Every structure is written in C-alpha cells, then in structure tokens.
Amino acid sequence: MELLRAARPGASERLVQAVWTCSVSTSHRRYTTFGGTREDSGPKATLRRIKPVVIPERTGAEIQHDPFYNKGTAFSEREKDRLGLRGLVPPVINTIEQQVARIYRAFHAAGHTSEEDKERGREEDVVAKHLFLMSLQDRNETLFFKLLTSRIEEMAPIIYTPTVGYACQNASTLFRRARGMYFTAADRGDMHAIIQNWPRNDVDVVVVTDGSRILGLGDLGVQGMGIPIGKLALYVAAGGIEPSRCLPVMIDVGTNNQKLLDDPFYMGLRQRRTEGPEYFELMDEFMQAVSSRFPRALVQFEDFKTPKAEQLLNRYRNIHTCFNDDMQGTGAVALAGLLAALRRNGEDLTRAKIVCVGAGSAGLGVCNMISDAMERQGLSRQEALNRFWLVDENGLLTARRMDKLAQGQIPFARYDSPSLDLDGASLKEVVDGVQPTILLGLSGVGGLFTEEVVKSMATHVEHPVIFAMSNPTNLSECTAEQVFEWTDGRVTFASGSPFGPVTRHSPSKGQEVTHQLSQANNMYIFPGLGLGIVAAQATTVTDHMLYVAARRLADCVSEEDLRIGKVFPRISEIREVSLRIAVAVAATAQEDGIARRSPQDRDWTRFIKEMMWVPEYAPIIKSNARITGSV
Ligand SMILES: NC(=O)c1ccc[n+]([C@@H]2O[C@H](COP(=O)([O-])OP(=O)(O)OC[C@H]3O[C@@H](n4cnc5c(N)ncnc54)[C@H](O)[C@@H]3O)[C@@H](O)[C@H]2O)c1
Ligand SMILES: O=C(O)C[C@H](O)C(=O)O
Numbered sequence: 001m002e003l004l005r006a007a008r009p010g011a012s013e014r015l016v017q018a019v020w021t022c023s024v025s026t027s028h029r030r031y032t033t034f035g036g037t038r039e040d041s042g043p044k045a046t047l048r049r050i051k052p053v054v055i056p057e058r059t060g061a062e063i064q065h066d067p068f069y070n071k072g073t074a075f076s077e078r079e080k081d082r083l084g085l086r087g088l089v090p091p092v093i094n095t096i097e098q099q100v101a102r103i104y105r106a107f108h109a110a111g112h113t114s115e116e117d118k119e120r121g122r123e124e125d126v127v128a129k130h131l132f133l134m135s136l137q138d139r140n141e142t143l144f145f146k147l148l149t150s151r152i153e154e155m156a157p158i159i160y161t162p163t164v165g166y167a168c169q170n171a172s173t174l175f176r177r178a179r180g181m182y183f184t185a186a187d188r189g190d191m192h193a194i195i196q197n198w199p200r201n202d203v204d205v206v207v208v209t210d211g212s213r214i215l216g217l218g219d220l221g222v223q224g225m226g227i228p229i230g231k232l233a234l235y236v237a238a239g240g241i242e243p244s245r246c247l248p249v250m251i252d253v254g255t256n257n258q259k260l261l262d263d264p265f266y267m268g269l270r271q272r273r274t275e276g277p278e279y280f281e282l283m284d285e286f287m288q289a290v291s292s293r294f295p296r297a298l299v300q301f302e303d304f305k306t307p308k309a310e311q312l313l314n315r316y317r318n319i320h321t322c323f324n325d326d327m328q329g330t331g332a333v334a335l336a337g338l339l340a341a342l343r344r345n346g347e348d349l350t351r352a353k354i355v356c357v358g359a360g361s362a363g364l365g366v367c368n369m370i371s372d373a374m375e376r377q378g379l380s381r382q383e384a385l386n387r388f389w390l391v392d393e394n395g396l397l398t399a400r401r402m403d404k405l406a407q408g409q410i411p412f413a414r415y416d417s418p419s420l421d422l423d424g425a426s427l428k429e430v431v432d433g434v435q436p437t438i439l440l441g442l443s444g445v446g447g448l449f450t451e452e453v454v455k456s457m458a459t460h461v462e463h464p465v466i467f468a469m470s471n472p473t474n475l476s477e478c479t480a481e482q483v484f485e486w487t488d489g490r491v492t493f494a495s496g497s498p499f500g501p502v503t504r505h506s507p508s509k510g511q512e513v514t515h516q517l518s519q520a521n522n523m524y525i526f527p528g529l530g531l532g533i534v535a536a537q538a539t540t541v542t543d544h545m546l547y548v549a550a551r552r553l554a555d556c557v558s559e560e561d562l563r564i565g566k567v568f569p570r571i572s573e574i575r576e577v578s579l580r581i582a583v584a585v586a587a588t589a590q591e592d593g594i595a596r597r598s599p600q601d602r603d604w605t606r607f608i609k610e611m612m613w614v615p616e617y618a619p620i621i622k623s624n625a626r627i628t629g630s631v
C-alpha cells in the first residue's frame with residue numbers, strides 16, 4: 001500500500017485504501033495481512049485477511065504505549081500523520097528487520113558479556129537478558145516476537161527453560177510490570193467478576209499454574225507466574241497464536257515455601273496453601289469463570305504439584321477443553337523422542353525395557369503415554385505395563401508398598417517375583433538387575449544418573465537411550481558431556497533443558513568427535529497441539545490427539561538428523577513442526593467428532609497456515625478512517 005501511495009502521491013487516504021483492497025483481492029501477489037506478508041493466489045484472497053488493523057479512537061501517545069500497536073521507529077509518515085504521532089517519535093523510519101538488528105545488539109549488551117563473566121555469573125547474565133526481552137515485550141509485542149522467531153534457538157533458553165526458572169526464583173525483587181491475571185484464595189465468589197477485567201474479548205489459550213511445582217524448583221508461590229508467560233511466548237512464536245489472544249494466569253492459594261513467606265518483598269498471599277475441598281472449589285470457580293467469558297478457550301495446566309496435577313486433569317478433562325502439559329505434553333514429547341531414537345537404532349518400542357526415575361506427574365504422564373503407544377502397537381495392557389520399572393525417592397515401586405502408592409502409580413508397581421524382592425532398591429541395583437534399553441529421568445534431582453548407573457546400562461545394551469528430562473539445567477540427571485564420555489558416544493541422549501554440542505576425544509575412534517544434542521522438552525508439543533485444538537475448536541483433548549501429535553513430531557525428525565544423533569527436530573524448525581502437529585491434531589479432532597470447526601475443503605494445512613499469526617507490522621488506521629462507501 002505504501003508503494004501505491006508513492007506511485008500516486010496525490011491520492012486520498014480513502015482512495016488508497018480502496019484501490020489496495022481491490023487489487024489484492026484479484027491477483028496473485030505478496031501482500032500485507034493482519035499478520036504480515038503472505039503468498040496467495042488472487043480469487044481466494046479475502047477481505048478479512050487484507051484489512052489493516054482498525055483501532056478505536058486513541059491519541060498517538062496511547063497507541064505508542066500500547067505494546068500490541070506500538071511500532072517504535074517503524075511508523076510510516078502517513079501513520080504518523082493519521083495517528084497523531086508527529087513529533088512523538090524520532091524522524092527515522094526503520095523496517096522491522098532494521099529494528100531487530102538494533103535490538104539484537106542491545107540484547108547482547110544486557111548482562112555481562114565477556115567469556116570470563118559468563119563462566120562466573122552465568123545465571124545473572126541470562127536473567128538480565130531475560131529481563132531485557134520481557135521489557136521489550138512490554139513495549140512492542142510485534143518486535144519482541146520478530147526477534148524471537150528469527151532467532152528462536154538462541155532466544156528460547158532465555159525466555160523459557162532454563163532462564164525462566166532462575167527468574168521465577170527471584171521474581172518478587174525482579175518485578176517490573178504485571179502481565180496476565182492473578183486470582184487468589186481471597187477472591188472466592190468474585191472470580192466471574194474479576195475475569196471481566198481482562199481487557200480483551202477473545203482469548204484462545206489460557207496457561208494456568210498455582211506455582212506449587214515450578215520446573216524442578218519446588219513451590220515458588222506467586223513467583224511462578226513467569227512459567228505461564230514463557231509458555232505463552234512459545235505459543236505465539238512457535239504456534240502462531242495471536243499474542244492478544246493469550247492469557248497467563250496465576251492461582252495464588254498461598255505457598256508452603258517458608259523462605260518466601262519470610263521474604264518482606266514476596267508479592268503473593270502470605271499464608272500456607274489452601275488445601276482440600278476448598279482448593280478444588282476455588283479451581284472450579286476459576287474454570288467456570290474462564291468458560292463463561294471465553295467459552296472456546298483452551299486451558300493448559302502447568303506446573304501443578306503431584307497429586308493435584310492428576311486430580312485437576314481428571315476433574316476437568318471431559319467437560320472443558322484442557323490438558324496438563326507436564327503429564328500429557330511431556331508424555332507426547334518423550335514418546336516422540338523414543339520413536340525417533342528406536343528408528344535410529346532399528347529397534348521396536350514393544351520390546352523396550354524402560355526404567356523411569358521419578359514417579360510424579362511428569363514420570364507417570366510419560367510412562368502412561370508410552371504404555372498407551374505400546375498397546376496401540378499390539379501389546380495387551382498388562383504386557384505393556386510389564387515393560388516398565390519405576391523408581392522414586394524410596395527406590396523401586398513394587399506391590400510390597402501398594403498402600404503407600406498414589407493412585408496413578410499402582411498400575412506400574414512391579415509384582416513379579418524377582419522385582420518384588422527389589423522393593424525399594426536403588427537406581428543402580430535396578431539398572432544392574434533389569435538391564436534396561438531406555439533410562440528416563442523425571443525426578444527433579446540433578447546428578448542421579450551417575451557414572452556407575454550409566455556404565456552399568458551401557459555394559460548390557462548395544463544402543464542405550466537416555467533422556468535426562470528434569471529442568472532446569474542444574475537439575476538434569478546427568479550432563480551431555482558425562483553421558484557421552486561414560487558410554488564412549490554410544491548413547492542416544494536428550495535433555496529437558498538445552499546443552500550445547502559436545503566435542504570429545506573418542507578412544508574407540510581414535511579421534512575427536514562432536515555430538516549434536518536434542519532437547520526433550522514439551523515445547524515441541526504444546527504449541528502445535530494447542531494450535532490444532534484452537535483451529536478445530538475441539539471440545540476436549542483426547543489421548544488419541546496426543547498420540548498423533550507424538551507420532552507427527554517423530555516423523556519430523558529427518559534421516560540426516562538421526563544420523564548425527566538428534567531425536568528431535570531443530571528448534572529453528574519449530575514453527576513448521578508445530579504446523580504439522582496442529583494439522584494432525586485438528587484432523588483427528590474432526591475424525592473423532594469433537595471439532596466445532598473445520599475447513600469446508602478439508603484442507604487443514606491451508607486453513608491453519610492462514611490462521612497463524614506472524615510478527616509483521618500491519619497498517620494501523622483509526623476507526624474514524626474506516627471506508628464506508630464505494631469509490
Ligand atoms: N522435559 C520436559 O518437558 C519436562 C516436563 C515436565 C516436567 N519436567 C521435569 O520433571 C521433573 C519432575 O516433575 P514432576 O512434576 O513429576 O515432579 P514431582 O515432584 O511430582 O515428581 C518427582 C518424582 O521424583 C522422585 N524423586 C525425588 N527424589 C528422588 C531420588 N533421589 N531418586 C529417585 N526419585 C526421586 C519423587 O519421589 C517423585 O516421584 C521436574 O524437574 C520437571 O522440570 C520436564
Ligand atoms: O517448562 C519446561 O521447560 C518443561 C516442563 O513443563 C517443566 O515443568 O519442566
């Protein structure tokens with residue numbers, strides 16, 4: 001449109017708008033949409049997609065301070081005129097690419113930059129960068145997401161795991177500006193009213209936590225809010241959900257973390273956690289408030305402590321569009337990684353012997369998803385369960401301590417005679433006895449995969465598969481360097497938080513080798529799963545949808561990736577991966593009869609692609625500039 005203006009300098013605003021609208025709708029071209037620049041072939045281009053953003057009457061200063069509309073130094077001359085911005089911004093007019101280049105330089109200047117400082121103060125360094133990005137998001141969402149999507153591999157560990165965890169630990173003193181919504185135990189009876197305060201009418205995805213188990217860092221109370229915010233940043237960057245349609249939520253029912261209760265700067269309710277029926281009544285009221293104001297929104301439960309995670313999921317899964325990311329998202333991501341690893345090693349899932357350390361919400365979620373997949377591949381329920389040995393802080397889970405087990409653990413308790421004698425056995429004893437082909441870590445305890453454990457496994461198995469999935473990095477059950485060293489590179493390894501490539505001298509090869517790494521993190525699943533659910537407006541989230549999501553993710557791993565040892569796609573490909581997952585999920589919802597929306601031509605790929613928000617500036621006009629008649 002700006003080109004058109006340049007070509008017809010005298011044209012009125014109304015004429016330019018109209019000519020632009022007509023020309024776009026009839027020919028094959030690239031054009032600017034709500035979300036940015038896309039290809040399309042003429043006759044199908046619709047008015048909806050080419051409309052500029054029309055906003056209600058506002059002053060230039062208000063637009064400039066609204067992160068959804070602010071363009072910083074990228075407002076065009078015409079926009080400066082029509083939005084009342086003349087004199088309020090510097091004279092330069094940047095493209096978004098120029099802005100990204102500038103902001104990227106400033107990003108690197110945030111925190112310490114020297115190698116020495118990085119070693120000494122890595123946590124502070126990355127937290128400073130995290131804060132830098134958060135403040136960018138607070139002032140310009142489009143630019144924030146442009147930077148994120150264009151450098152996702154570098155940015156993901158800063159806005160998400162592991163840095164977000166360190167930021168949550170200090171959130172009360174790092175607090176700058178509120179984002180999302182807070183509901184507290186004191187708000188009982190008022191939640192329907194409070195949710196009306198959210199300033200937007202359309203919400204696609206709500207990510208909610210009660211802060212009771214933030215990554216492996218324990219109860220962080222209200223300081224856990226960074227997790228829903230980080231997850232939703234990935235929903236936008238990786239899943240193409242519109243930023244203004246995302247709602248992060250904290251349910252603050254208190255904290256049992258005494259350190260926080262004693263901290264004069266703590267920002268949450270200063271009480272111990274509300275428990276029992278009252279807790280569930282609060283959650284019921286919250287879920288009702290969400291579904292009455294946003295009836296089609298997907299609710300993602302995040303970082304709820306065991307057993308609440310499971311109880312809440314069971315309570316709502318058949319009546320709300322919701323899922324638990326730590327149980328189901330993690331389950332799907334682990335399954336996908338294992339399917340890829342087994343493809344790499346030419347092995348079969350139904351013959352795997354799996355030792356899982358950690359039998360909390362994540363461990364159980366993962367084991368349930370894998371056993372479900374084994375059943376889909378022909379095993380009976382019992383045959384599938386027999387492939388698992390679960391170890392928790394009290395050692396191997398067996399029928400001997402049935403009375404002490406949580407509901408979800410009971411099916412996985414071993415009852416066969418050699419295992420019964422191993423009740424409570426340590427991980428090393430279990431690995432020695434079972435000789436597993438797969439070792440999973442979801443314990444939240446760093447360093448549990450010791451040299452003895454890993455070497456014992458590698459002695460018995462040609463192609464050991466080890467996923468140390470606990471977050472953040474310092475709680476990983478082992479490091480990448482250790483595991484490659486201890487197995488002389490024979491292992492297929494993935495970790496919940498990212499590790500860089502490992503270069504080491506290989507005694508068996510007699511030379512230096514470099515191992516590429518994979519991140520086994522639910523970030524590969526939830527953006528695509530959520531996008532598919534939102535696209536289909538699915539009424540519920542089924543195991544079948546999660547299974548196809550996992551399979552589709554495994555299919556996204558190329559032969560070349562497998563060859564170099566990767567079992568997840570590259571993070572730089574995550575948007576394309578999310579689209580493919582979303583298509584599979586939405587099509588499954590449609591087949592299973594739980595989709596409230598579907599494309600007439602059944603072309604889910606086109607439908608979802610067009611839905612995906614892209615971080616580009618759309619032309620802004622005020623509502624009093626809307627075209628009302630024909631030209
Ligand atoms: N990579 C991912 O995508 C992903 C997703 C979800 C959770 N996680 C991680 O998984 C971890 C666990 O999460 P959760 O929600 O299941 O927590 P949880 O507290 O519910 O469960 C932890 C489990 O580990 C066991 N455990 C504790 N100490 C142990 C020890 N010394 N030896 C053996 N077992 C021990 C506990 O008994 C419990 O069964 C966290 O670190 C979390 O960040 C990773
Ligand atoms: O947040 C993550 O990085 C993964 C997962 O949801 C977790 O709780 O650790």
Ligand SMILES: [Mg+2]
Nearest residue numbers: 215302303326
């Ligand atoms: Mg989580």
